[in-house]
Structure formats: structure tokens, C-alpha cells
Amino acid sequence: MSLHVQDLSFGARLKHRARVVAESFKRNPTMLFGVAVLLLMAGLAFLAPWLGLPDPMQQSPRDRLQSPSPEALFGTDMYGRDLFSRVLHGGQVSLVVGLTVAAMATIFGLAIGLVSGFVRRVDAVIMRLMDALMSIPSILLAIALVALWGSSVPNVILALTIPEIPRVVRLVRSVVLMLRDQLYVQAAIACGTSTPRILIRHILPNTIPPLIVQATYICAQAVIFEAYLSFVGAGTPPEIPSWGNIMAEGRMFFFQSVGIILYPGAFLALTVFAINTFGDGLRDSLDPRMQRRV
Amino acid sequence: MYAYIIRRLVATIPIMAIVAVFVFMLLHLSPGDPAAIIAGDFATEEQILKIREQLGLNDPLYIQFGSWLINLLQGDMGQSIYSGLPVTKLIGQRLEPTLMLTLCTMLIAITMAIPLGVIAAWKVGTWIDRAVMTLAVFGFSVPVFVIGYLLILGGSRTLGWFPVQGYTSILESVPGFLSHITLPALTLGAVYMALIARMTRATMLEVLNEDYVRTAYAKGLATRKVLVKHALKNAMVPISTTIGLGVALLIGGVVVTESVFAIPGLGRLTVDAVLRTDYPVIQGVILVFSFTYVLLNLLIDLSYVLFDPRIRY
Numbered sequence: 001m002s003l004h005v006q007d008l009s010f011g012a013r014l015k016h017r018a019r020v021v022a023e024s025f026k027r028n029p030t031m032l033f034g035v036a037v038l039l040l041m042a043g044l045a046f047l048a049p050w051l052g053l054p055d056p057m058q059q060s061p062r063d064r065l066q067s068p069s070p071e072a073l074f075g076t077d078m079y080g081r082d083l084f085s086r087v088l089h090g091g092q093v094s095l096v097v098g099l100t101v102a103a104m105a106t107i108f109g110l111a112i113g114l115v116s117g118f119v120r121r122v123d124a125v126i127m128r129l130m131d132a133l134m135s136i137p138s139i140l141l142a143i144a145l146v147a148l149w150g151s152s153v154p155n156v157i158l159a160l161t162i163p164e165i166p167r168v169v170r171l172v173r174s175v176v177l178m179l180r181d182q183l184y185v186q187a188a189i190a191c192g193t194s195t196p197r198i199l200i201r202h203i204l205p206n207t208i209p210p211l212i213v214q215a216t217y218i219c220a221q222a223v224i225f226e227a228y229l230s231f232v233g234a235g236t237p238p239e240i241p242s243w244g245n246i247m248a249e250g251r252m253f254f255f256q257s258v259g260i261i262l263y264p265g266a267f268l269a270l271t272v273f274a275i276n277t278f279g280d281g282l283r284d285s286l287d288p289r290m291q292r293r294v
Numbered sequence: 295m296y297a298y299i300i301r302r303l304v305a306t307i308p309i310m311a312i313v314a315v316f317v318f319m320l321l322h323l324s325p326g327d328p329a330a331i332i333a334g335d336f337a338t339e340e341q342i343l344k345i346r347e348q349l350g351l352n353d354p355l356y357i358q359f360g361s362w363l364i365n366l367l368q369g370d371m372g373q374s375i376y377s378g379l380p381v382t383k384l385i386g387q388r389l390e391p392t393l394m395l396t397l398c399t400m401l402i403a404i405t406m407a408i409p410l411g412v413i414a415a416w417k418v419g420t421w422i423d424r425a426v427m428t429l430a431v432f433g434f435s436v437p438v439f440v441i442g443y444l445l446i447l448g449g450s451r452t453l454g455w456f457p458v459q460g461y462t463s464i465l466e467s468v469p470g471f472l473s474h475i476t477l478p479a480l481t482l483g484a485v486y487m488a489l490i491a492r493m494t495r496a497t498m499l500e501v502l503n504e505d506y507v508r509t510a511y512a513k514g515l516a517t518r519k520v521l522v523k524h525a526l527k528n529a530m531v532p533i534s535t536t537i538g539l540g541v542a543l544l545i546g547g548v549v550v551t552e553s554v555f556a557i558p559g560l561g562r563l564t565v566d567a568v569l570r571t572d573y574p575v576i577q578g579v580i581l582v583f584s585f586t587y588v589l590l591n592l593l594i595d596l597s598y599v600l601f602d603p604r605i606r607y
Contacts, residue, residue: 128312132310132312136313136317137542138542140545140546140579144320145320148320148321148571228437228438228549231437232550232568251554254446269436272434273434273435
């Protein structure tokens with residue numbers, strides 16, 4: 001009889017996770033599609049300055065609102081700026097906002113959620129604050145914050161991060177509450193392990209899979225919300241092209257040239273779709289318990 | 295039951311109080327002089343002084359908050375800096391279009407999304423299921439205003455069935471109201487519909503695996519009856535929770551949709567207030583939307599009794 005001892009070292013677990021993800025790529029071709037589209041979008045957006053395109057800010061009033069042509073693939077906007085170049089460059093802001101908001105909301109939410117779930121004394125206070133924050137519709141809160149702070153990319157990022165934090169806190173807290181009564185955590189407490197060590201070493205690793213999934217959804221939503229903010233005039237300032245403000249500026253000219261909204265809109269929709277597909281795939285492979293939920 | 299309702303209502307008071315403190319503090323947590331922020335970049339020293347006086351910004355913070363709260367409890371949200379009109383009056387004037395738009399959207403979205411979700415779950419794995427889910431993902435991925443412009447392009451410009459923009463009150467003309475509200479409601483409803491359809495499908499899939507559903511089939515009940523009476527009724531609790539929480543999406547969408555369709559509602563008021571940094575109006579709109587959202591979700595919590603007699607309060 002052979003005794004199978006599972007290798008529980010961090011490296012081995014990492015390898016296992018990586019294998020799970022790799023397998024899910026095989027089983028789930030749409031996830032592969034999501035990643036491919038994302039990489040393509042990121043490549044187009046961040047390599048745009050080196051693609052030999054016209055300057056996205058270069059105005060040329062004589063060529064305003066041109067239809068698509070070999071020189072200007074998507075045509076031009078109301079100031080005669082090259083729409084293709086603007087849409088590619090605009091991807092930079094949208095992707096940076098999406099990724100940064102997802103990362104920041106996750107980090108802050110994780111820290112607050114761990115403490116709230118494990119330290120009973122502060123839990124009630126933190127959760128009431130989070131409940132209140134969650135009862136303000138997130139886009140309204142973000143609009144108000146940018147209106148007061150002024151339009152800039154860092155302000156947009158911060159304004160979109162704050163409303164997302166409570167949702168992450170709730171998720172992390174629910175995992176912590178579930179784990180706190182597990183035997184291995186009780187054993188760690190009985191051994192006299194310090195609270196920070198229990199949180200970081202024993203509890204935190206279990207919150208990572210659902211958090212990664214949540215982060216993809218936050219990222220997708222932030223990309224859309226950046227566009228909303230720009231659309232209502234409380235977003236990315238006009239001197240930096242973003243998918244949101246290209247559409248916002250072009251709305252008056254929609255009937256003369258529908259591409260001014262449809263091209264950036266299509267890029268944005270495709271990106272959000274890709275992030276969501278990627279998130280769905282990750283969820284199925286990383287978090288089997290969540291598989292049957294929405 | 296009544297004791298529970300009262301307990302829940304009382305429990306919302308601290309939450310609303312924190313929301314009020316938070317909304318009040320927004321201005322003071324912003325970097326720089328609040329009066330200068332509100333006055334804008336081109337204000338003279340005099341205008342800034344006037345705003346500081348008008349908003350009572352010279353008083354200590356706790357006195358400012360105290361008088362603001364007392365006024366709020368009496369239904370006074372202060373005056374608009376731009377027009378000088380009371381905020382409650384401005385909100386009152388704009389309430390009807392937003393309320394009607396939201397109600398129509400919810401009506402359309404719920405009556406379309408729940409059947410779609412049920413059918414997708416019933417025909418799981420078939421092309422119908424995939425079509426419904428693809429539509430749902432589409433609804434999640436396309437920004438509200440892009441859907442709005444697409445609908446204007448198709449419904450107004452190409453087909454000529456609907457007016458491009460504007461709003462007619464239902465009290466003035468019912469056909470006018472319907473033709474004006476259809477496109478905005480469909481626009482606003484897309485995300486909401488996607489959310490509800492996905493949730494309905496997921497919950498139905500779980501419920502359809504239960505023993506009592508198999509029993510219902512075994513005793514020869516018609517599929518329709520099993521789906522609606524046995525499965526859907528049991529799935530309604532998580533679905534109605536989603537309907538309630540999704541209202542936050544609707545509120546965000548209202549702001550954008552009203553801009554696209556030039557509807558003179560609360561969303562339009564918000565956008566105008568943001569462009570003019572009309573802070574009392576922004577404050578008022580956030581408070582009204584947040585309180586409505588909290589109360590609506592409380593109502594939905596209480597409505598679970600209707601779907602599930604096992605739940606007793």
C-alpha cells in the first residue's frame with residue numbers, strides 16, 4: 001500500500017492552480033477568445049504611438065467629418081482629427097482606468113474585509129459604513145466626486161474605486177467568516193499564532209480565487225463607467241482621448257457621421273465583452289463553488 | 295409582521311444618517327476651498343465670498359452640519375447656486391419624467407427578462423439558451439448611450455416610428471407619452487434585462503434539479519405548470535433581490551439615457567448641476583436617489599412573503 005502525500009508547498013500549489021487554468025483554457029475556448037481580444041486591444045492601444053498613425057490631436061478643419069477612406073480608416077471627427085488614431089489612443093485611458101480601479105478596489109477591499117471579518121469589535125462599525133456607501137448608486141457617487149475634484153484621469157480612477165470597495169469588502173468578509181470556524185484556523189489560534197499571521201498565512205490565500213473573478217467584473221464595469229463619466233462631462237479631460245470622451249464630443253454630430261460614436265462604442269463593447277468572458281472562464285476554473293451561480 | 299417591518303424601517307435610519315453625513319462631507323473632503331470649487335475657475339473674489347456666505351461655510355463644521363440636517367429633516371435641501379430656486383422644488387419639477395421612465399423600464403425589462411430566463415433554463419444547452427445568454431452578455435457590454443444612439447438610428451431615423459428626442463407627459467397625451475418613452479425605456483432596460491435574465495436562468499437551473507420538480511413532472515403536470523407554479527415561484531426570491539439591487543444600475547443609466555433622449559428629468563438635472571458645480575443640487579439628487587434605493591430594497595425584502603410562505607417575519 002502506498003501512501004500518497006500531497007505536496008502542500010506554495011510552489012506546488014501554484015503549479016496546480018496554473019494547471020487548472022491551463023486546462024480550463026482547453027475546455028473553454030471562449031475564454032481564450034476573451035484573452036486574445038484583450039491582448040489585441042492592449043497591443044493596439046499601447047503601441048498606437050508607434051504605428052505611424054496621424055497625431056490624434058492634430059486638427060485639420062478642412063477635413064472635418066470625412067467618411068472612412070484608406071487614409072483615415074474610420075474617417076475624421078468634427079475637428080478633422082483622425083478617428084482611427086483617436087480610437088486606438090483612446091484605448092489607453094480606458095484600459096488603464098479599468099485595470100487600476102480593479103487593482104485598487106481589490107487591495108483596499110481585501111484589507112478592510114480581512115479585518116472586518118476577523119476582528120469582531122470593528123465589524124459592526126465597518127459594515128454599517130459599507131452599507132451606507134453601497135446605498136449610494138455608484139455612478140452618482142463617482143459623478144459627484146469628479147465634479148468636485150475636477151476632471152483628470154487619477155480623479156476618475158479614485159472616484160470609480162471608492163464605490164467598488166464595499167462590494168469587495170462584503171465578498172472577502174463572507175469568506176473570512178466561513179473560514180474562521182474551520183478546524184485549521186481554530187488550531188492555529190490554539191497554537192498561539194498571531195492574528196496578522198493567521199490572516200495573511202491561513203485566510204488570505206483562500207480569498208484570492210473569488211477575488212480575482214470579482215476583479216475582472218470590476219474592471220469591465222470601470223471601463224463602461226469611465227465612458228459614462230466622460231459622457232456626462234465629469235470624466236477624462238478633452239485633451240486626452242478616451243473612448244468615453246470621443247463619443248461624448250461626437251454626440252452632436254452623430255447624424256452626420258455615425259462612426260464617431262459607433263467605432264469607439266464597438267471597441268469599448270468588444271473590450272468589456274472580452275473581460276467578462278475572461279472572468280466567466282476564470283470563475284468556472286478557479287472557483288467551482290460559484291460555477292452554478294450567475 | 296408589523297413589528298418586523300417597523301424594526302427594518304428603524305434599522306434603515308442609521309444607514310440613511312451615514313449617507314447624509316457622507317453626502318454632506320463630500321464637499322469638505324475635497325481638496326481646496328469649497329467656495330472656490332463651487333464658484334468655478336473664473337470666479338471673482340466677491341463671488342466666492344458670496345457663496346461662502348450663502349452656504350454658511352464660515353461657521354464651524356458641526357454647526358454647518360447641524361443646520362443642514364435640521365433643514366433636511368424639514369424637507370429643505372437649500373437653494374441652487376445657479377438658479378437660486380429651492381432644490382426640493384427643482385427636484386419636484388423633474389421627478390415625473392424620471393419616475394415614469396424608470397417604471398416603464400422596469401415593466402418592460404421584468405416582463406421580458408423573466409420569461410427569457412425561464413425558457414433559457416428550460417432549454418438549457420440548446421441554441422435558444424445560447425441566444426438568450428449572448429443577448430445578455432451584449433446587454434452587459436454595450437454602454438447605455440451607444441444602445442440609445444443605435445435605437446435612435448434604427449427606430450427614429452430609418453424606420454421613422456418614434457420621435458428622436460423629447461418627452462411628453464402621460465397626463466397630456468397617452469400616445470405621445472408612449473411614443474416618446476419606448477426607445478429610452480428599451481435603452482435603459484438593456485443592462486437591467488441582461489442582469490435579470492441571467493439571474494433567472496441560473497436560479498431556475500438550480501431549482502429544476504430539485505426533487506419536487508421531478509415529482510411534479512412524474513405526477514403528469516404540464517411543463518408550463520411545472521415551470522411557472524413549481525419552479526419559478528421558488529426561484530423568485532433571488533430574482534427579486536436582483537431586481538432590487540439592479541435599480542442602482544437603472545439610476546446610473548437614467549443620468550445617461552436622459553441626456554441622450556433630452557428628457558427633462560432628474561438625470562438631466564444631475565448632469566446640468568455637475569457641469570455648473572451646483573453643489574446643493576448634486577447633494578439633493580444623491581440623497582433622493584439613495585433613499586429611494588434603500589426603501590425600494592426594503593420593500594422587496596418584505597415582499598419575499600408573497601413568494602415563499604416559509605418565510606415569516
